[in-house]
Amino acid sequence: MPIMTPEKTQYSLGSVAQIPLGEGRNFQIGGTEIAVFHTRQGVFATQAECPHRHGPLADGLVGGTQVTCPFHAWKFDLTTGEPLMGQCALQTYPVRLTDSGDIELTFLGEAAHFVS
Amino acid sequence: MSDKQKLVVIGNGMAGARTVEEILARGGGEQFDITMFGDEPYGNYNRILLSNVLNGTQDPADIFLNPLEWYTENDVTLHAPARVTQIDRARKEVRSNDGQVTPYDKLLIATGSRPFVPPMEGLQGPEGEDKHGVFVFRTIDDCHKIAGYANKCRKAAVIGGGLLGLEAARGLLNYGVEVHVIHLAPWLMNNQLDAQGGKILTSIMQKMGVHVHLEKATAAVLGDDSVTGLQFKDGATLDCDMVIISTGITPNNELARDCGLTVERAIVTDNQMRSVDDPNIYVVGECAQHRGRVYGLVAPLWEQGQALADHITGRNENAAYHGSKIATKLKVMGVELASMGVTEASDERDEVVIFSEPKRGTYKKLIIRDGILIGAMMLGDLNKVAYLMQAFDRGTPLPEERLSLLFDIGAPSVEATMLEMPDTAQICNCNGVSKGQIRKCVEGGKRSLKMVMEATRAGMGCGSCKKLVSEVVEWAAEGQVEEDPSIHYYVPGVALIKSELVEAIMAQGLKSVSSVFETLAHGVEDAGSKMGLASLLKSLWGAEYEDERDARYINDRVHANIQKDKTFSVIPRIYGGVTTADDLIKIGQVAKKYDVPMVKFTGGQRIDLLGITKENLPKVWKDLGMPSGHAYAKSFRTCKTCVGTDFCRYGVGDSTGLGIKIEKRFQGIESPGKMKLATAGCPRNCSEAMVKDLGAVAVEGGNWEIYIGGAAGAHIRKGDILCIVDSHDAVLQIMGRFMQYYIENAKYLERTYGFVERVGMDKIRSIVVDDSEGIAARLDASIQASVDAYVDPWLEADTPATANQFISTLPVLQA
Numbered sequence: 042m043p044i045m046t047p048e049k050t051q052y053s054l055g056s057v058a059q060i061p062l063g064e065g066r067n068f069q070i071g072g073t074e075i076a077v078f079h080t081r082q083g084v085f086a087t088q089a090e091c092p093h094r095h096g097p098l099a100d101g102l103v104g105g106t107q108v109t110c111p112f113h114a115w116k117f118d119l120t121t122g123e124p125l126m127g128q129c130a131l132q133t134y135p136v137r138l139t140d141s142g143d144i145e146l147t148f149l150g151e152a153a154h155f156v157s
Numbered sequence: 158m159s160d161k162q163k164l165v166v167i168g169n170g171m172a173g174a175r176t177v178e179e180i181l182a183r184g185g186g187e188q189f190d191i192t193m194f195g196d197e198p199y200g201n202y203n204r205i206l207l208s209n210v211l212n213g214t215q216d217p218a219d220i221f222l223n224p225l226e227w228y229t230e231n232d233v234t235l236h237a238p239a240r241v242t243q244i245d246r247a248r249k250e251v252r253s254n255d256g257q258v259t260p261y262d263k264l265l266i267a268t269g270s271r272p273f274v275p276p277m278e279g280l281q282g283p284e285g286e287d288k289h290g291v292f293v294f295r296t297i298d299d300c301h302k303i304a305g306y307a308n309k310c311r312k313a314a315v316i317g318g319g320l321l322g323l324e325a326a327r328g329l330l331n332y333g334v335e336v337h338v339i340h341l342a343p344w345l346m347n348n349q350l351d352a353q354g355g356k357i358l359t360s361i362m363q364k365m366g367v368h369v370h371l372e373k374a375t376a377a378v379l380g381d382d383s384v385t386g387l388q389f390k391d392g393a394t395l396d397c398d399m400v401i402i403s404t405g406i407t408p409n410n411e412l413a414r415d416c417g418l419t420v421e422r423a424i425v426t427d428n429q430m431r432s433v434d435d436p437n438i439y440v441v442g443e444c445a446q447h448r449g450r451v452y453g454l455v456a457p458l459w460e461q462g463q464a465l466a467d468h469i470t471g472r473n474e475n476a477a478y479h480g481s482k483i484a485t486k487l488k489v490m491g492v493e494l495a496s497m498g499v500t501e502a503s504d505e506r507d508e509v510v511i512f513s514e515p516k517r518g519t520y521k522k523l524i525i526r527d528g529i530l531i532g533a534m535m536l537g538d539l540n541k542v543a544y545l546m547q548a549f550d551r552g553t554p555l556p557e558e559r560l561s562l563l564f565d566i567g568a569p570s571v572e573a574t575m576l577e578m579p580d581t582a583q584i585c586n587c588n589g590v591s592k593g594q595i596r597k598c599v600e601g602g603k604r605s606l607k608m609v610m611e612a613t614r615a616g617m618g619c620g621s622c623k624k625l626v627s628e629v630v631e632w633a634a635e636g637q638v639e640e641d642p643s644i645h646y647y648v649p650g651v652a653l654i655k656s657e658l659v660e661a662i663m664a665q666g667l668k669s670v671s672s673v674f675e676t677l678a679h680g681v682e683d684a685g686s687k688m689g690l691a692s693l694l695k696s697l698w699g700a701e702y703e704d705e706r707d708a709r710y711i712n713d714r715v716h717a718n719i720q721k722d723k724t725f726s727v728i729p730r731i732y733g734g735v736t737t738a739d740d741l742i743k744i745g746q747v748a749k750k751y752d753v754p755m756v757k758f759t760g761g762q763r764i765d766l767l768g769i770t771k772e773n774l775p776k777v778w779k780d781l782g783m784p785s786g787h788a789y790a791k792s793f794r795t796c797k798t799c800v801g802t803d804f805c806r807y808g809v810g811d812s813t814g815l816g817i818k819i820e821k822r823f824q825g826i827e828s829p830g831k832m833k834l835a836t837a838g839c840p841r842n843c844s845e846a847m848v849k850d851l852g853a854v855a856v857e858g859g860n861w862e863i864y865i866g867g868a869a870g871a872h873i874r875k876g877d878i879l880c881i882v883d884s885h886d887a888v889l890q891i892m893g894r895f896m897q898y899y900i901e902n903a904k905y906l907e908r909t910y911g912f913v914e915r916v917g918m919d920k921i922r923s924i925v926v927d928d929s930e931g932i933a934a935r936l937d938a939s940i941q942a943s944v945d946a947y948v949d950p951w952l953e954a955d956t957p958a959t960a961n962q963f964i965s966t967l968p969v970l971q972a
Contacts, residue, residue, distance in 0.1 A: 052969060054967070054969060055967070055969075058960060059960055059961055059967055060960070060961070060967075061706055061707060061959035061960055061961075061962075062705075062707060063671075063705065063706075063707025063708070064706065064707045064714075064959070066961060066964070066965070066966070066967050067965055067966040067967065068966065068967055068969050069966055069968075069969065070969060074966065081671070081682060094721065095723075096723075097711075097719075097723050097965065099965065100711040100714075100719065100723075100965075101684075101711075102684040102685075102687055102688070102707075102710065103682075103684060103707060104650070104682045104683045104684030104685065104686070104687065105681060105682045105683070105684075107684060108684070109684045109685065111710065111711045111719055112719075112721070113588075113618075114617065116684070126611060126614075127614075
């Protein structure tokens with residue numbers, strides 16, 4: 042099994058204005074789809090699909106720092122990925138807003154993120 | 158030396174022991190060294206089951222609630238048999254007849270009561286000893302004595318035809334004695350039943366072989382050493398060789414009175430169940446008098462114990478007991494009986510509903526005031542009693558249809574269903590939750606419907622099993638269900654009921670969902686509350702509403718219905734289900750162009766294009782050139798029609814024309830729940846108008862019956878006739894007026910079938926048809942404003958409302 046060496050770890054995803062306030066959108070990074078949420082509490086990034094039945098989390102309803110999947114209302118904490126209703130935690134990714142309002146995501150590649 | 162406080166409990170009956178259990182459950186074992194005194198030489202037992210011990214159906218060992226080991230396991234010191242003889246409040250200690258002096262920091266008096274024996278001659282023998290053959294019925298020892306004596310007897314008299322007296326009579330029948338019940342009042346169980354119910358009960362008892370003597374006052378017990386008979390005040394006598402006196406109870410107040418506590422009928426307490434004179438002395442059970450009332454049943458005692466335990470442990474310093482509404486359910490001599498509240502109407506407003514079938518021993522009576530249940534009794538058939546007890550306890554309005562309050566028509570009884578239902582039975586078919594899972598969840602401590610639903614997900618799919626889930630929860634919790642306050646809120650995340658919420662929104666001019674969270678929910682945004690708030694704000698502010706798209710469900714953000722593979726379904730509007738060859742060709746061309754995986758006719762006479770990606774939605778809409786059918790929204794959906802007078806041989810009214818007019822007028826009107834409509838050209842009802850949220854059915858003579866509150870989804874209900882009108886225009890006017898009234902007054906997601914039952918047809922008819930509140934013109938104007946404000950949401954294909962509205966995955970810019 043080869044050890045994945047990511048070419049880079051910081052991804053600039055562009056202006057946060059691409060995502061309407063309170064909603065989420067997906068970004069494709071390598072072979073991984075990541076949902077980024079633009080909430081009133083800041084930006085958060087998680088795996089794109091709900092672990093239950095693959096619902097699109099970016100299309101979910103956000104409340105505070107929680108997201109509810111549009112399929113069967115499983116609910117997760119965006120800061121930790123922990124499930125609040127349902128089972129299985131979400132993978133989360135470090136993400137921040139730069140001073141110019143751009144989204145900056147840290148992505149170390151699949152292997153690195155799934156070690157834990 | 159322990160630094161714990163000393164809690165001394167006088168009384169080891171149901172009240173004392175249960176309260177100690179409640180205290181332990183709140184961590185009271187860490188706070189208190191607990192000592193209990195019990196008069197009887199046993200652990201604690203369920204007095205309610207004594208009659209079973211007497212009639213031999215239960216072994217005494219089976220009725221113990223807390224065996225002696227329980228006390229050791231919980232570090233509770235039990236002195237039994239030991240009787241406390243004095244409370245010294247100044248020194249804060251109690252003295253008992255075993256010579257002990259026990260100090261306390263907190264004292265709990267749970268001395269209960271003893272049988273009340275009315276004054277009569279001959280209770281004692283010549284030497285002043287208790288006459289042989291005279292008994293009371295209160296303890297296990299009483300049971301043993303009665304049983305022992307009954308074996309030698311031929312004929313027994315029970316004085317007192319209340320609950321306990323009848324239970325004793327039933328017990329005695331098993332010993333082969335002839336049983337006579339002597340009762341002072343004109344009918345049996347006069348506290349729980351009215352005259353007619355009492356009469357039916359009497360005849361049931363007589364059929365069982367019990368002799369009943371009514372309006373008889375006992376003057377004397379006859380016989381020298383042993384009982385030989387009874388002498389009544391009217392001069393009559395009755396031969397018997399055994400007497401059981403069961404004429405009520407007297408609270409054991411003496412200890413409290415002797416130490417200077419206020420005692421009226423019982424020891425007077427405040428709302429924390431403390432003596433009004435001494436904050437270190439708590440009182441619970443039959444020896445407590447709260448707000449002038451003394452309770453002799455177990456349910457109030459549980460409630461007192463809970464409040465007391467919350468308070469004494471500091472778990473909730475504001476804990477308070479506010480009195481209990483008395484509802485009892487019992488079995489007298491095998492006859493099931495329930496009683497709650499008053500037994501007679503006392504006001505001319507009171508509505509009395511009675512069903513009586515004396516031959517089968519069935520009697521049901523409800524007393525309703527202003528739509529609220531204030532009293533009920535049921536004899537013989539208790540199918541509906543769980544619902545009635547809940548409605549009585551909570552004071553919730555009853556459904557209009559009174560018949561369904563008395564009978565489960567066509568459905569098996571809840572209790573029978575629960576008992577027979579195996580643990581593996583699936584309750585929630587959407588999320589696959591079994592009865593056993595719900596039972597375990599309740600037994601694990603989750604005692605409210607909401608907690609169970611969130612933990613198991615039962616009832617959180619289509620919602621149609623919610624009532625059944627609540628019944629299982631209630632059954633599993635054995636009546637100890639807790640009510641979650643948030644069920645009364647309009648949305649769970651804002652702690653206000655609808656009227657309070659509306660008032661706050663209007664007073665503070667809140668026009669967006671985020672401003673409501675900011676102002677009324679301490680800034681805490683709750684996803685589960687967003688859609689409800691959006692719906693409410695839109696109905697309150699109309700065009701002034703500040704629409705925030707994140708408050709919408711995905712379907713309402715992209716005007717299509719999301720499917721399991723993340724694609725969407727597209728249903729264009731086809732007014733009244735009538736289309737043209739050109740439109741069909743266009744739909745077919747679009748389906749081909751986008752390689753639509755499934756083209757399907759819907760139940761609402763439209764065509765569904767399934768499997769469209771989010772990105773393709775605007776293109777599909779533009780190519781179709783037809784308006785949205787709103788098949789995804791909480792709004793007016795569609796108006797199904799039959800072919801009416803145009804082609805049908807039976808049609809008596811132009812249902813197709815009317816349906817098209819209805820759909821053109823009300824398309825896109827948003828509402829708390831979806832509204833499905835239909836028009837039928839004759840009462841054959843081919844378009845199923847009678848089971849729609851709103852329906853119009855043509856009847857001979859040029860008239861239209863307007864139905865509301867119908868449903869044929871997860872819940873099935875035939876609509877009620879709101880009124881009969883004579884023109885298409887009148888149908889449109891009344892339908893619009895009802896819609897507006899529903900929009901303004903329904904709870905979020907409450908469909909018309911629930912709304913109609915909750916509010917009541919009489920009230921809706923008087924407001925919508927007869928304009929009893931003078932608001933018809935305003936309702937008409939409001940719905941007209943909504944009609945005028947209609948914009949086809951599919952126009953957002955050209956003018957998106959938000960950035961990347963129809964794009965799921967955005968490109969990553971290369972740095």
